Amino acid sequence: MFSRAYRAAITVPPLVWVAVFLLVPYLLMFCYSFWSVSESGTIVRNWNLDNYHELLTKSVYWQTLLRSMWIAVRVMLFSLLLGYPLAYFLSFHAGKRKDLYYQLVIIPLWVSYLVRAYAWKTILGTDGVLNTLLQYVHLTSHPLDFLLYSPFAVVLTLTHIYTPFAFLPIYASLEHIPRNLVEASHDLGGTPAQTFWRVIVPLSVPGVLAGATFAFVLSLGDFLAPLLLGGPSGIMISNIVVSLFGAAYNWPLGAAISLCMLALVLGLIFFSERLEKKWSFR
Amino acid sequence: MSASSSDSPTKGSRWLTVHALAVFAFLYLPIAILILYSFNGPGVGGFPPRDLTLNWYRVLFNDGPIWDSVFNSLLVAFAAMLIALVFGIPAALALDRAEFPGKALFRRLVLLPLILPGIITGLSLLMLFRVADVKLSLFTIVLGHGTALISVATTEVFAGLQKLNRAQEEASLDLGATYWQTFWRVTVPNLKLSIIGAALLIFTLSMDEIAVSFFLIGRDNTLPLEIWGRLRRGITPEINAVSTIIFMFSLIAITVWYRLRTRAETPEIGAEFEETYQ
Numbered sequence: 001m002f003s004r005a006y007r008a009a010i011t012v013p014p015l016v017w018v019a020v021f022l023l024v025p026y027l028l029m030f031c032y033s034f035w036s037v038s039e040s041g042t043i044v045r046n047w048n049l050d051n052y053h054e055l056l057t058k059s060v061y062w063q064t065l066l067r068s069m070w071i072a073v074r075v076m077l078f079s080l081l082l083g084y085p086l087a088y089f090l091s092f093h094a095g096k097r098k099d100l101y102y103q104l105v106i107i108p109l110w111v112s113y114l115v116r117a118y119a120w121k122t123i124l125g126t127d128g129v130l131n132t133l134l135q136y137v138h139l140t141s142h143p144l145d146f147l148l149y150s151p152f153a154v155v156l157t158l159t160h161i162y163t164p165f166a167f168l169p170i171y172a173s174l175e176h177i178p179r180n181l182v183e184a185s186h187d188l189g190g191t192p193a194q195t196f197w198r199v200i201v202p203l204s205v206p207g208v209l210a211g212a213t214f215a216f217v218l219s220l221g222d223f224l225a226p227l228l229l230g231g232p233s234g235i236m237i238s239n240i241v242v243s244l245f246g247a248a249y250n251w252p253l254g255a256a257i258s259l260c261m262l263a264l265v266l267g268l269i270f271f272s273e274r275l276e277k278k279w280s281f282r
Numbered sequence: 283m284s285a286s287s288s289d290s291p292t293k294g295s296r297w298l299t300v301h302a303l304a305v306f307a308f309l310y311l312p313i314a315i316l317i318l319y320s321f322n323g324p325g326v327g328g329f330p331p332r333d334l335t336l337n338w339y340r341v342l343f344n345d346g347p348i349w350d351s352v353f354n355s356l357l358v359a360f361a362a363m364l365i366a367l368v369f370g371i372p373a374a375l376a377l378d379r380a381e382f383p384g385k386a387l388f389r390r391l392v393l394l395p396l397i398l399p400g401i402i403t404g405l406s407l408l409m410l411f412r413v414a415d416v417k418l419s420l421f422t423i424v425l426g427h428g429t430a431l432i433s434v435a436t437t438e439v440f441a442g443l444q445k446l447n448r449a450q451e452e453a454s455l456d457l458g459a460t461y462w463q464t465f466w467r468v469t470v471p472n473l474k475l476s477i478i479g480a481a482l483l484i485f486t487l488s489m490d491e492i493a494v495s496f497f498l499i500g501r502d503n504t505l506p507l508e509i510w511g512r513l514r515r516g517i518t519p520e521i522n523a524v525s526t527i528i529f530m531f532s533l534i535a536i537t538v539w540y541r542l543r544t545r546a547e548t549p550e551i552g553a554e555f556e557e558t559y560q
Contacts, residue, residue: 002379002380002461003461005461006461007376007379007380007382009372009461010372010373010375010376010379010380011372011376011380011382013368013369013372014369014370014372014373014376014388014392014432015376015382015388017369017429017432018369018373018388018391018392018429018432021407021410021425021429022391022392022394022395022406022429023391024410025406025407025409025410026406028406028409028410028413029402029405029406029409032409082305082308083305085298085301085302085305086301086302086305088298089298089299089301089302090302093295093298093299101302103536103540104306104309105309106536107532107533107536108309108310108313110486110490110532110533110535110536111313111525111528111529111532112489112490112492112506112525112528113490113492114490114492114506114509114510114513115316115509115521115525115528115529116312116313118316118509118513118517118521118525119312119313119315119316119525120312121513121517122315122316122319122326122517122522123311123312123315129315129319129329132329133329135329136329136330160308160309160312163305163308163309164309192292192294193294213397214397217397217398217399218397218399220399221398221399221400221401221402222399223401223493224492224493224496224510228513238399238401241401241405242401242496245405245408245497251409254405255405255409258401258402258405258406261399261402262398262402265397265398265399265402269397
C-alpha cells in the first residue's frame with residue numbers, strides 16, 4: 001500500500017544519519033587502532049599492529065581489563081540477587097500495589113547517574129554520613145577508610161545504579177508467564193518450590209539473560225564511578241582509555257582498547273541472544 | 283489467580299516482602315540522604331544532620347555558572363530531542379513498513395547506543411569530529427545526544443506502530459490524501475502519545491547524560507559536566523541542592539510520562555530493553 005517514494009522518504013534520512021554518525025565513527029575507531037602517534041604528537045596513518053601488540057604484552061592493560069570484568073561480574077550478580085526476587089515479588093505477590101511498586105523501581109532510574117554516585121560518596125567518605133553515624137553510636141572510634149576509594153565502593157554504587165536495569169527485563173519476562181501454567185502445576189500437585197524452580201525460573205531465563213547482559217556491559221564500560229569513588233585500586237579499563245585520550249595522548253592505543261571492549265560487548269550480546277533463542281525454542 | 287494470592291502468607295512470601303523492603307531501602311537511601319543534606323548547615327556528611335538551613339539554596343540561586351550550565355543543558359536537551367524525533371520516527375516507520383537491503387544491520391546500529399557503554403559512543407564521535415575538523419562545542423554534544431537517543435524514539439514509536447490500525451491510513455490514501463497529508467493527519471495523531479512519551483524520555487535522558495558529553499565538550503559546560511567539575515574540586519551541599527531540584531523536576535516528568543503511558547496502554551519501559559534482543 002505504501003508507494004516507493006514514501007518508503008524512500010522514511011528510509012533514506014535515518015539511514016544516512018545512522019551511517020554518518022554511528023557506522024562511520026565505529027569504522028574510524030577501527031582505523032585509528034592501527035595507526036600510531038609520532039614523536040611530535042601527531043597521528044600517523046602508518047598501518048601497523050603495534051597497539052595490539054602493546055595490549056597483549058603490557059600486563060597493566062589486560063590486568064585492568066580482568067579487574068574491570070571482575071567488578072562487572074560482581075555488579076551483575078548482586079543486581080540479579082537484588083532484582084530477581086524483587087521482580088518475582090512484584091509479579092506474583094504484590095497484588096493491587098504492583099503498579100505503585102513498579103513505579104518505585106523506575107523512579108531512581110530518572111535520578112541522574114552522577115548525582116547518585118555522588119550521594120554514595122557523601123555516605124561512604126571518612127567524614128561521610130556512615131562513618132560519622134558509626135562513631136555517633138560508638139560502634140567505632142575512628143573512621144573506617146576502606147569504605148570509599150576502593151573496588152567495594154565502585155561495586156556498591158554500580159549495583160545501586162544497575163539493579164533497576166536488571167529488574168526491568170526480568171519483571172517483563174515474569175509478567176509474560178501465562179498464569180494458567182502456574183495453576184496447572186499446582187493442580188498437578190507441584191509444591192510452591194517445585195512450581196518456582198521447574199515452571200517459573202525456566203520461563204524467566206530470557207529476562208535474566210537480558211538483565212545480566214545490561215548490568216555487566218554497562219558497568220564494564222563505566223569510568224565515572226571509578227574516578228569518583230574507586231581510588232587507585234578501583235581503576236577500570238575505561239579510565240585507562242580516558243587518560244589515553246586525554247593527558248597521555250595516545251588516541252590509537254585508546255582506540256585499540258575501546259575496540260577490544262566493543263568486540264567483547266558485541267560478542268556477549270550475540271552469545272546471550274543465541275542462548276535466549278535456544279532456550280525459548282525448547 | 284496467581285501462585286500466591288490464595289495462599290496465606292507463607293515463610294517464603296514473608297521473606298520476599300522483607301527482601302523487597304531492603305531493596306527499596308537500598309535504592310532510596312542515597313536519594314533521601316542527598317535531599318536531607320541539602321538542608322544541612324555545616325556541609326556534606328556528618329551525623330546527625332544539624333543547623334538545618336536554606337542557605338545552600340540561596341548560594342545556588344546566586345551561582346551564575348550553574349545557571350549558565352542549566353540553560354546549556356536545556357538547550358542541548360531540546361535540540362537533541364528534535365534530532366532524535368526527526369530521525370527516530372521515520373526509522374520506526376521504516377522498520378515497520380519498508381524492506382531494504384541492510385535492514386537488519388540498520389536496526390542493530392540504531393539500537394546499539396542503548397546498550398553500549400557511553401564511552402564508546404562518545405569516543406567514536408570524537409574521532410569523527412577530529413577527522414572532519416569540527417570544533418567541539420555544545421553543537422557536537424547535541425549531535426552526540428541526538429544520535430544516541432534516536433534509539434529511544436525508534437523503540438517507543440515502533441511500539442506505538444504495532445498498535446496502529448493501518449486501515450485508517452489506507453482509507454486516507456484511497457480518499458485522495460497525499461502521503462504527506464496522511465502522515466500529518468492520520469499517522470502522527472495516532473502516534474501522539476508514543477511521540478510525547480519518547481520526547482519526555484529523551485529530554486530527561488539528555489539532561490542527565492554525562493558519558494558521551496564528557497568527550498564532546500567544548501568551552502561551555504552542560505549541567506552534569508559543571509557538577510562533575512565541582513565534585514573533583516571538593517563537595518558542598520550546593521550540589522545536593524541542585525540535585526534535589528532536578529529530582530523534583532524528574533518526578534514531575536515521570537508522573538506526566540506515566541499518565542500518558544497508562545492512557546496509551548503501550549508496553550512498559552521494559553519494551554526498550556526487550557527490543558534490543560529481538
